[in-house]
Amino acid sequence: MTTTRERDQAVLVVSGGMDSCVLAYYYAAAGFDxxxxxxxxxxxHVKELEYAHKYIARLRERFAQGEQGLRVQHEILSLPIASLLPDSTCALLNDEEPMPYGHYSDESMKTTVVPYRNPNMLLQAATVAWGEGASVVAYAAHQGDHAIYPDCRPAFVNAFNxxxxxxxxxxxxxxxxxxxxxxxAQIARLGASLDVPFELTWSCYEGGRKGYGxxxxxxxxxCVERRWSFxxxxxxxxxxYASEALDEDEGFHA
Structure with missing residues (x-):
């Protein structure tokens, strides 16, 4: 393990989404490299990685300038999850599986669970943290994820630690x-207080496919959760959004 740094460092697992963007701004505002x-x-929805580049570039402009600026490094790593699951019925991995529409509380949303996604990502992040002497690894799991994603629940976080x-x-x-x-919604409010560029984030599981651009x-x-949160x-x-209707049967409750 390397020697301790003058400034604390956090290794963050980030997608192109709004929660990850707020997470990055949260730790930057706290003074972490x-x-x-x-x-x-x-x-x-690999398109999300384009948007990770976008909001991280904006974060660098704000926090990484001058002699006292934070050090902000960004890498995109490959994980062979899809190739290890060639017969997966996960709607995020299998092109033949239709993407479910509606709210995360709907039973159909279980098809968006990617087996062991967060453990795989967090182990890579922990390895990087060990090598660089960083004490903190973080990801943006939140309360809305608990019902559908086991690797976003407190029990998983405690067990992983x-x-x-x-x-x-x-x-x-x-x-x-x-x-x-x-x-x-609380994450959205926090992001607003940090002047997060939400317009530079990407959430959609359709990922610009099907002509959405x-x-x-x-x-x-x-998308439904994102719209609800704002x-x-x-x-x-x-x-x-391609679809502007906010219907009750789509899971939106204003």
Whole structure:
């Protein structure tokens, strides 16, 4: 393990989405040097990685300038999750599986679960943290994820930290989840207070496919949740959606 740094460093697992963007700004505002890791794991919405580049470039402009600026490093790593699951019925991995529309509370949303996605990503981040002497690893799991995604629940975070401590002799990095008990609307409010560029983030699971281009579909689970969060937070939503209807049967409850 390398020697301690003058300034604390956090290794963050980030997608192109709004929660990850708020996470990066949250740790930057707290004065951490950042090593940001994004992952190409064979997801349909790989377009999100373009947007990770966009908001991280804006973050650098704000926090990484001058002699006292933070060090902000960003890497995109490949994980062979899709190739290890060639017969997966996951809608995020299998082109033949239709993307479910509606709210995350709907039973159909279970088809968006990617087996062991967060453990895979967090283990890479913990390895980087160990090598660089960073004490903190973080990802943007939040309360809205608990019902559908097992690797976003408190029990998983506690178990993963116990595994990290047992896997190596010496002080292990700690996985932090500062938004674990936040609703997505609370994350949106926090992001607004940090002047986060939400317009440079991407959530849609359709990922610009099916002719959507730079439009979010507006109907998949993550689009519905994104729209709901801005509405509940009382914030203007800068996102452009292909479907503008906010119907009760799509899971939107204003």
């Amino acid at each position: 950042l090593h940001l890791l994004s992952f190409d794991y064979g997801q349909k 116990a595994m990290l401590a047992a896997a190596m002799d010496g002080p292990a990095p700690i996985v932090q989840t500062p938004f674990l008990q936040f609703s997505k 730079e439009l979010h579909c507006g109907r998949c689970g993550t 509405a509940q937070a009382g914030l203007s939503d800068p996102t452009h």
